[in-house]
Amino acid sequence: MVKDNIVITQHKDGCQIELLGEIDIHSLDKIEKKLTNNSCKNILAINIAHLKRIDTAAALFIKEISHDFKLLSGTVDEKIQKTLDLVKDFQKQSDLKQEISFLESIGKFWCKKVVFLSYFFNFIGELVTKKVSMLFSWKNFRYKEILFEINQSAIKAVGIVALTSFLVGIVIAYQSAVQLKMYGANIFIVDMLGISILRELAPMITAIVIAGRSGSAYTAEIGAMKITEELDAMRTMGFDPYYYLVIPRIIALSISLPLLIFIADIAGVFGGMIIAHTELDISPGLFLERFASVVDVKHFLIGEFKGPFFASMIAMIAIYRGFMVKDDTQSIGKNTTKSVVESIFSVIVIDAVFSIIFTKLGL
Incomplete structure (x- = not known):
């Protein structure tokens, strides 16, 4: 396993990150601390060509810091790509809200009442x-x-x-x-x-x-x-x-x-x-x-x-x-x-x- 999983290169307008080796939920804490210590707020690019293995926690971390994988660079291993695809739509919320018509809301209300009465009469019968x-x-x-x-x-x-x-x-x-x-x-x-x-x-x-x-x-x-x-x-x-x-x-x-x-x-x-x-x-x-x-x-x-x-x-x-x-x-x-x-x-x-x-x- 690579001793250091992250290499940070500082530039005038930001920093470039390279992720190496195997990254899982246990190594994320060290990576986050190193990013904080280097004051790497504006990330320009993230190279993941030398990544060997990641878990879903690491994939979520990469998704977060790369702004939904927009900053990724380098040739991605097939296994790494599959793991990234697993979290691609994680917590993705739709802005569309299902509108319920007035008649539909009345129908749902009375359906609930009918179900309640049917169970209640069953209870009384028993x-x-x-x-x-x-x-x-x-x-x-x-x-x-x-x-x-x-x-x-x-x-x-x-x-x-x-x-x-x-x-x-x-x-x-x-x-x-x-x-x-x-x-x-x-x-x-x-x-x-x-x-x-x-x-x-x-x-x-x-x-x-x-x-x-x-x-x-x-x-x-x-x-x-x-x-x-x-x-x-x-x-x-x-x-x-x-x-x-x-x-x-x-x-x-x-x-x-x-x-x-x-x-x-x-x-x-x-x-x-x-x-x-x-x-x-x-x-x-x-x-x-x-x-x-x-x-x-x-x-x-x-x-x-x-x-x-x-x-x-x-x-x-x-x-x-x-x-x-x-x-x-x-x-x-x-x-x-x-x-x-x-x-x-x-x-x-x-x-x-x-x-x-x-x-x-x-x-």
């Missing part, structure tokens, strides 16, 4: 199959997992749900008090708060909080298990993820949400009662008496009835998004975000459907 098979084989019913998820989804969420509903009750009552006071209809704040909170606001607020809290956790947990191949390990050992991960979470959330809605009802009405007392001089005793006489129990039952439907949809979307995570951590963040957004949207759609149905039924 889930229903597993639930039916569970009815005939109670050994697959995971009591401990369900109780654990109830603790995670319900008991640990009581504080945030109660506080959120309490503040919403205060805001609704405070804004309404200003208008009711103008017409001397102070007492009707009880009717408005009772019906709106029990029937709509408490279920909706609770579902949104749980979608952001438990739904995102479900997606992240299952997504992380998929990345670390824990799901594959479970299947290999004969543990069906649907029995151990999916169904317990759906059952737990379906039990938890009605309980949390009940707590949200109490907190929201209590917040409204405080404002009614401070702003409209309605005593707590009068408030509760009016509440019991005008707010029918059907409003409470309707709110509770929505809970399992909200919970099932939140859990299914969250778990499905967890299964959709790919083999990178960035995918967890994307699917967690989609999980929360889609869950909240689904809750609003379901609530709107129930509102229409209950109105048509006269409830």
Whole structure:
């Protein structure tokens, strides 16, 4: 091997370089240092006639200092030329950008939605199959997992749900008090708060909080298990993820949400009662008496009835998004975000459907 792989000849307007012998990734550092020490910024020509062997790292180096091989001189060996050809188009970017028409972008958007729905319905179909098979084989019913998820989804969420509903009750009552006071209809704040909170606001607020809290956790947990191949390990050992991960979470959330809605009802009405007392001089005793006489129990039952439907949809979307995570951590963040957004949207759609149905039924 040639002791020195580079010979630099200085000229007034620049320098001429001759590369010799065998150059690979290990010898490039010395060559670069020699170029720097000789202040060879303006290269006039590069003679590679005496090169015997180079690797792709050396070829890329030659490509860079020769401005895409424009400064090369000398007869090039056939093997050297083949290596140079390998990196000829390396990192060559086209200035042309593919333009997507408006109709094409709409088509791609809806195609993605159709694919999502097809996979989602496939997930629901398998889930229903597993639930039916569970009815005939109670050994697959995971009591401990369900109780654990109830603790995670319900008991640990009581504080945030109660506080959120309490503040919403205060805001609704405070804004309404200003208008009711103008017409001397102070007492009707009880009717408005009772019906709106029990029937709509408490279920909706609770579902949104749980979608952001438990739904995102479900997606992240299952997504992380998929990345670390824990799901594959479970299947290999004969543990069906649907029995151990999916169904317990759906059952737990379906039990938890009605309980949390009940707590949200109490907190929201209590917040409204405080404002009614401070702003409209309605005593707590009068408030509760009016509440019991005008707010029918059907409003409470309707709110509770929505809970399992909200919970099932939140859990299914969250778990499905967890299964959709790919083999990178960035995918967890994307699917967690989609999980929360889609869950909240689904809750609003379901609530709107129930509102229409209950109105048509006269409830």
